[in-house]
Amino acid sequence: MKWLGIRMLEIWLIQRLLRSPIFHKGVRRVHRKVEEVRRGEKLYDPEDFTGLHIDKPNSFDMKKFVKHYKEELQDQFRDLRKK
Template sequence: MMFKWFFLAEDYVVQLILRSPSFQRGVRRIHRTVQDYKHGRDPSEPLREGEATRDPTNSSGFLSHFIDELRNQARGTTTNSTSNRPKK
């Protein structure tokens, strides 16, 4: 009897999640990314938010900084940022 209530509650929570707009947007975004990767971007599709002003030559995003830090650490030349450290 206890398990029956548990499964009913689980079904209710799953239904709530599947109906939520944020979950649907996330699924749509993942699907669009996979389709763009597999088949390429549709040229007749309008630009997405931020694409018109994005500068592809300036990749100063988090990922590029993170990769640079990993490369520096692999070489043994870590960057010492003394200006950001608090004074003792």
């Protein structure tokens, strides 16, 4: 009877662990690292890219800035002509 109680506790703890998102996140990290070592390349992780930093952070491209600035000015002048 004692072993039955220990077995039930073990089953309950395993079920609780498998429902935990933190456990799954840890397993994903370990799996990704193992695959990187096996393949010899860094794997793409969608969780790292949330869409907030499409370009490199803290990078400034003068050509892109000037192009965007010119487009904005053209749009403003178009709006002034329509009025």
